[in-house]
Every structure is written in C-alpha cells, then in structure tokens.
Amino acid sequence: MLPFAIQPESSLANPTPRWVGGSQFAYHAAMDFSSDAITIEPAGHIATVWLNRPDKLNAMNLPMWDDIPRAMEHVGTDTEVRVVIIAGKGRAFTAGIDLQALAMVGTGIEGPSEVAKRQALYRQIKKMQRTMTSIADCPKPTIAAVHGYCIGAGVDLITACDIRLASPDATFSVRETRLGMVAGVGTMQRLPKVIARGHVAELAFAGKDITAERAKEIGLVNNVFPDVHRAALDLANEIAANSPLAVQGAKAVLKAGENRSIEEALDYMAVWNAAFLQSNDLQEAMLAHLEKRLPEFIGE
Numbered sequence: 252m253l254p255f256a257i258q259p260e261s262s263l264a265n266p267t268p269r270w271v272g273g274s275q276f277a278y279h280a281a282m283d284f285s286s287d288a289i290t291i292e293p294a295g296h297i298a299t300v301w302l303n304r305p306d307k308l309n310a311m312n313l314p315m316w317d318d319i320p321r322a323m324e325h326v327g328t329d330t331e332v333r334v335v336i337i338a339g340k341g342r343a344f345t346a347g348i349d350l351q352a353l354a355m356v357g358t359g360i361e362g363p364s365e366v367a368k369r370q371a372l373y374r375q376i377k378k379m380q381r382t383m384t385s386i387a388d389c390p391k392p393t394i395a396a397v398h399g400y401c402i403g404a405g406v407d408l409i410t411a412c413d414i415r416l417a418s419p420d421a422t423f424s425v426r427e428t429r430l431g432m433v434a435g436v437g438t439m440q441r442l443p444k445v446i447a448r449g450h451v452a453e454l455a456f457a458g459k460d461i462t463a464e465r466a467k468e469i470g471l472v473n474n475v476f477p478d479v480h481r482a483a484l485d486l487a488n489e490i491a492a493n494s495p496l497a498v499q500g501a502k503a504v505l506k507a508g509e510n511r512s513i514e515e516a517l518d519y520m521a522v523w524n525a526a527f528l529q530s531n532d533l534q535e536a537m538l539a540h541l542e543k544r545l546p547e548f549i550g551e
C-alpha cells in the first residue's frame with residue numbers, strides 16, 4: 252500500500268546549487284519557509300525544492316510527508332516563482348518512505364470499534380496521498396530532476412510532476428510489490444497517464460529496478476543528462492522566460508482537459524481565453540516583436 256525505502260550506507264555531499272535567471276535579489280515568500288527535511292532555494296523566477304535528508308538518501312520520514320505540501324504551497328503562491336524544480340540533496344533523489352515512518356503507519360490507532368480504527372487508518376493514508384497531490388496541484392510547472400535512487404514513494408512523487416529528467420545513474424522502481432503491498436499514494440493512478448499500460452503493468456507486477464535509459468525508452472523521463480540539475484535549471488529558465496499567464500494557463504488547460512471530451516475541453520479553452528487573452532503580457536509580446544527585442548513579461 253505504501254512506499255519503501257532502501258537504507259543508506261553513508262553520509263553524502265550535497266550537489267552544488269546554481270543561480271540562473273530572473274532577479275537574484277527579489278523577495279520570495281519561500282524565504283520564510285522553514286523545515287528540517289525540505290529546503291527551498293529561490294533563484295530569480297525559479298525555485299528548487301530540495302529533499303534534504305542526504306545522510307538517509309532522502310528517505311521520506313514523517314516530517315517530510317508533512318512539509319512537502321507546505322513547501323508546495325509556498326512556491327505555488329509566491330508570485331516571483333514561475334517554475335519549480337524538485338531534486339534531492341546528496342547522492343539520491345529519494346529512497347522512498349523511511350522504514351521507521353512505514354512501521355508507524357497504522358500503529359497506535361485506537362477506537363471504540365474495528366471500523367473506527369480502519370477509518371483512522373484510511374484518514375492517515377489519505378493524508379499521505381495529499382502530500383503527492385500537493386505537487387500535482389501546484390499551478391506552476393514542476394520539473395523532477397532525478398539522480399541515484401528513485402524508489403517507491405519517489406515514483407509517486409515524480410509522476411505528480413509535469414516533467415521528469417534523469418541522470419545516467421538514476422534507478423527507478425515501484426518497489427512496494429516486492430514487499431507485499433500495492434503502491435498507494437499516486438503511482439497506480441498517475442503512472443498510467445505517463446507511460447503505456449503494458450509498461451505500468453511490468454513495473455507494478457515485477458517491482459523491478461530500471462535504469463535511466465530504460466526509463467527514457469518507455470517515456471517515464473523526458474531525457475537523460477550527465478548533469479541533470481544543470482539541465483533542469485536550463486529548461487526552467489527557458490520556461491520562465493515566457494509569460495507566466497500563458498505557461499500556467501497551459502498547465503491549467505491541460506489538466507482540465509484530462510477528463511473531458513474534446514468538445515468540452517475546447518469550450519473550457521474558449522472560456523479561459525475569453526478571460527485571459529487580452530493581457531498586458533500579450534501586448535508586450537506583440538510590441539517586443541515589432542521592436543525586435545526580447546519581451547519582458549510580468550504576468551499581468
């Protein structure tokens with residue numbers, strides 16, 4: 252039901268952060284964020300949400316499950332942030348749920364009946380599902396920059412992102428199956444929207460590890476880069492250079508169209524454009540084209 256973590260063997264160094272794009276000195280709401288498990292690094296119009304337990308291969312303990320939604324709320328509402336990168340400190344993206352956190356799921360639950368206990372466990376699982384949903388619901392584009400292990404909950408996390416990039420050493424696994432569980436916080440629902448059902452079945456039934464190249468072959472990741480963090484920043488910069496109204500609008504329209512017919516989705520698109528088409532950003536784009544310069548979008 253829940254994700255699994257490989258236990259680490261040693262402490263690891265953090266990747267070197269880089270700043271690109273935007274105003275380096277602009278105020279970010281993310282600067283007010285505080286967590287022992289998650290770090291937000293704002294840089295211009297890009298915010299990197301770091302999974303920050305490198306000595307544990309970023310295994311997701313209970314504070315991390317609680318703090319990811321808080322982090323996504325911060326970057327999602329920060330008007331300076333246009334693109335969000337999610338990455339892991341140290342030598343792994345994440346080894347999945349921390350084993351101590353897994354052992355605590357369902358334990359110590361008291362109630363007047365067995366049904367009441369099951370209801371409490373249900374609420375606990377739904378809370379963990381909301382951690383991943385907070386990533387999927389972020390209005391800004393999200394890029395997962397994966398290196399090293401991406402196991403169990405890591406797959407739940409990256410399938411909630413819009414774009415996935417990997418380093419050559421990345422390893423992916425729906426590891427829950429090998430522990431006698433069904434992945435229960437997003438993989439079974441989101442992975443079929445990312446890769447073909449046959450590939451989903453192979454990963455979910457076998458619980459096998461796959462390499463970055465195999466992940467690219469089946470469409471789990473967009474591409475593989477020697478320096479995945481650099482590649483993620485370059486792509487984020489490219490996206491952030493566009494109008495945030497257009498980019499966030501494209502994300503909203505894509506999401507709205509997932510469960511609609513083409514006719515319904517087109518009607519949603521018409522309503523969206525009727526509301527947002529006549530923007531200052533559109534006028535700036537047209538003026539910049541006439542003046543043969545790069546546009547300066549402000550998201551209005």
